Amino acid sequence: MSNNLVTTQLNITGAKCAGCVRKIEQALETVKGVNKASVNFADRTAEVEGDADSDQLICAIEEIGYGASVIEDENKAQEEREAAEHAYYLKLLKNMWLALGLGIPIMAWGLLGGEMMVKPGISQIAWLGIGAVTLLVMILAGGHFFTGAWKAFKNHSANMDTLIASGTGAAWVYSIAVAAFPSLIPELARHVYFEASAMIIGLINLGLALEIRARGKTSQAIKRLLDLQAKTATVLRDGEEIQLPVEKVLQDDLLRVKPGEKIAVDGEVTEGKSLLDESMLTGEPIPVEKKSGDQVSAGTINQTGTLIYKATKVGKDTALAQIIAMVKKAQNAKPPIGRLADSISAVFVPVVLCIAVIAALIWFNIGPEPKIAHMLVAATTVLIIACPCALGLATPMSVMVGVGKAAEAGVLIRNGQALQVSSEITTMVLDKTGTITQGRPSVTDITATSDFDQSRVLQLAASLENVSEHPLAMAVVEAAKSQQLDIVSVEDFDTASGLGVKGNVEGHSLLLGNYRWMQQNQIDVTSVTDAATALSEKGETPLYLAVDGKAAGVIGVADQVKEDSKEAIERLHQRGIRVIMLTGDIEKTAQAIARQVGVDEVIAEVMPEDKANVIKDLKARPADGTKANVVGMTGDGINDAPALASADVGFAIGTGTDVAIESADITLMRGSLHGLADAIEVSQATVRNIKQNLFGAFIYNTLGIPIAAGLLYPIFGVLMSPVLAGAAMSLSSVTVVSNANRLRLFKTSNQKPETGGSHS
Ligand code: ADP
């Protein structure tokens, strides 16, 4: 790989709330050598760019009260993370039962009319006893909140633990004070709130447990990709066959794969012949034949024969490993829409602490009796209800599910920006060759002028094109080969990109290319223009051949449109997207193809270097009067790179085996344009989901805090109970995670049954 940036992957423990994300990132960024750190709250990992010492990174995280370990091996890390998560989940459940086991009976007592006020004497002793038990339960089931809060405090910061610890702590301290010294407290305020402390701790443990359960499901896409990797490989070393774990395979090792086994690393076949199922990488359901010299990719499945192949790329360099890394990275990415939420959560806790203090002061100074009890309830409730968890989870949860969903559809999204912008696309520009069409042109017919015959035209053209790598060139050469024509060598060969080629064959000077190429070389082609026009009306590309300055013939090359291009373009139309075809081919041919697939506009005869400018012009064109155009560009990424890069979002059609298409924001692993429609539908669904989450979390906090502070009291005379706040708080993050999980069920319009006729 060209970039020598070292990245370190860390597992993070102890991060309970999204407010921690920025804090951990900042701590990592202060370590020497770190360029950038980004924390994925959804799967509790951090990615650190730069050559920092990993021990120092871990130290930096531990210093601010969290834990960290280096991820060495992705597979193992995933397993370890799952095991640790599960243990944590069980512990949270245990905590929950313990806390609710105490909280529910006390609460029931209160609700059933039991005395919750402390009177001097026997009730005082009973309440002191219950207070002691509550303290024990708080330490056992909620100790992690208190130690977390303490660590943050020592660090001059505050987090979710601070809110929970101060909320439940205040309720307990007040209650124990009432129980111990009732005479010091005004009579009306001698109420105890032990059940609140216990219930809140129980409910928050429950909320965290539910969140883990739901979160486990969001990373299924990665799990599925990791499962594609072979665990072991059969390596031939020194004439012996040995079974090795796949990590131990070295470059240039020879490997044997039997029918039904997975290809372990990327390689080149040296012996044997077999059919390979590559659908997991290319989406192509038909098995591909592989023989000596062919490339094979890790994760694909060998079906019929036994192959021996030489390892060309191992470990992190295989296409599959790169796909996994890319999906993981994108799942970590934050689309611009989520950044606001992150900055809000970062300042949220101190702000809430202030609001709690202000609410307390107001109740104490101008509230009705019992002032101290009201003051306590309002402050505690504000502290508990105001956790920014839902806000912080809103974006990363949806991105995680959405990016995974896209990966399942063969769409690799590079970053959060691309995800968001592709949901906003108004104009989609499609390259013609290889994007709308199959990109496998073939010669259909040949017209020769009177001095030549058809096979001579083809033979000369093929000899000239033999050194060119243009798809049209390959079509010409192939046609000549299939007619067993003699292909001879060419001298002084030259390519004019977007126009054609020239060179000397058998002493004749040859030109082959489009009309403009002939014009530029002052060739009179009137004798063959009729034939050329007929070809272009059928949607074929006419290639003119000139020999020694005279027109010699026209070769018609047809590139079939992909059979599903029309359908996929229709799906884009349904999303209100204008579809434009961009090509270097002549107008007439382009129009004929455009009619077949139903694009809205054709921009033809564009030289390769001008394609990027066309995209820039389209971006400046208003979409519907006022809004700016958001322009997507789809190409095969070979000569379209500048155009892909200048679009708002560049989509590269690639096969899964060459994922490293650098200029594209999104790679479509399948050749079909349905992948493009899928990408847009998934991104729109994901952004919609993020917006729902953000909206919900925002409403929750803007309504919850004022109500908790007592805003309804003057009107209805009620104050929200801290227990209800604990339940609402837990429910809010569970709601966000569940809503994100709903995305997993999202089906692209292509997957949905057509007219509801079919079952399943
Ligand atoms: P596209 O936009 O379809 O990728 P190009 O920009 O590569 O097309 O080429 C535009 C036109 O230039 C082709 O349609 C063809 O007429 C001519 N041309 C380019 N390269 C060659 C070649 N090697 N041989 C013949 N014609 C060529």
Ligand code: MG
């Ligand atoms: Mg092209």
